[in-house]
Amino acid sequence: xxxxxxxxxxxxxxxxxxxxxxxxxxxxxxxxxxxxxxxxxxxxxxxxxxxxxxxxxxxxxxxxxxxxxxxxxxxxxxxxxxxxxxxxxxxxxxxxxxxxxxxxxxxxxxxxxx
Amino acid sequence: xxxxxxxxxxxxxxxxxxxxxxxxxxxxxxxxxxxxxxxxxxxxxxxxxxxxxxxxxxxxxxxxxxxxxxxxxxxxxxxxxxxxxxxxxxxxxxxxxxxxxxxxxxxxxxx
Numbered sequence: 397x398x399x400x401x402x403x404x405x406x407x408x409x410x411x412x413x414x415x416x417x418x419x420x421x422x423x424x425x426x427x428x429x430x431x432x433x434x435x436x437x438x439x440x441x442x443x444x445x446x447x448x449x450x451x452x453x454x455x456x457x458x459x460x461x462x463x464x465x466x467x468x469x470x471x472x473x474x475x476x477x478x479x480x481x482x483x484x485x486x487x488x489x490x491x492x493x494x495x496x497x498x499x500x501x502x503x504x505x506x507x508x509x510x
Numbered sequence: 511x512x513x514x515x516x517x518x519x520x521x522x523x524x525x526x527x528x529x530x531x532x533x534x535x536x537x538x539x540x541x542x543x544x545x546x547x548x549x550x551x552x553x554x555x556x557x558x559x560x561x562x563x564x565x566x567x568x569x570x571x572x573x574x575x576x577x578x579x580x581x582x583x584x585x586x587x588x589x590x591x592x593x594x595x596x597x598x599x600x601x602x603x604x605x606x607x608x609x610x611x612x613x614x615x616x617x618x619x620x621x
Contacts (some may be wrong), residue, residue: 400553427607438514438600438611439554452608487553498544499609502551 398422400502402488408508414476417505421469421490429499432474433489437488439448445471478509512537512603514612522618523591531586531615533601541603543544543584545575548614550599557599560584571595 401420409415421428426447431439442461444452447468454461460479465471475482485506489499517532535541542561546554558569565577575586584601596619601612 429609436614438602438614440611441608444607489554498556499561501546501555503551503553506551 400490400500402486402502402505404505406506406508408510410479411480411509412477414474414480415507416475417473417486417488417507419472419473419488419502421488422470422500424483425490425492425500426468426495427497428471429491430463430471431489433485433487433504435484442473442486451452463470474509478496478507480509483507483509512539512541512605512608512610514601514603514610516599516601516612516615518615520616521619522620524620525593526590528587528589529591529595529617531599533584533586533612535582535601535603537582537586537605539605541605543567543575544576544601544602544604544609544614545573545586546602546611547571548600552596553598557586559570560607568581590612591617593619594621595619 403418428445431441433439443456443463445465463473485504487504488502491497491499513536515534523529544606545557546557548554557573560567560577568574573588598614598616600614
């Protein structure tokens with residue numbers, strides 16, 4: 397079974413430029429998560445999808461961040477414009493359901509904003 | 511609201527020695543508890559989880575954890591570590607589908 401796929405793995409951009417990250421969850425997983433992980437810290441939830449609906453986006457900085465999950469499968473997270481403080485690892489995870497089901501994580505995208 | 515505290519940011523340990531990583535949580539509702547491991551430049555991998563039942567949970571790679579409700583703790587242990595256990599370990603709690611992580615404990619296994 398293929399795991400969660402993320403691309404790109406690494407991205408370097410200049411500040412004020414846009415950037416997008418892509419995630420393909422495990423087949424059949426209805427729930428998809430985007431996390432932000434700063435260096436030396438635990439992941440922090442940005443947004444959670446149930447199928448194509450964003451059910452928890454309270455931690456997403458909506459002035460510059462946006463996300464979509466068309467057709468309830470793949471998802472894209474976008475930042476426009478990027479700031480220096482956005483440098484971090486962006487992790488995608490999926491789960492067959494909410495509640496006690498474990499989350500399966502992708503390898504992440506390491507973003508460096510210069 | 512829920513929160514997780516990992517009391518040690520870094521734990522150096524010699525190969526074949528035991529290790530314990532401490533985790534305390536707070537929550538106003540019942541929670542599920544998890545330990546994840548993150549190797550360099552990789553995503554998080556589940557080590558073990560507590561949903562209900564026996565408070566001693568066994569996971570992969572020889573790890574185990576004990577849920578203590580009265581002390582709101584979920585400490586992770588391994589009786590004998592290997593060099594390959596060098597990684598960052600995250601404790602997490604989940605309720606209503608939201609996973610909250612601790613700050614992580616970096617384990618450095620020395621030969």
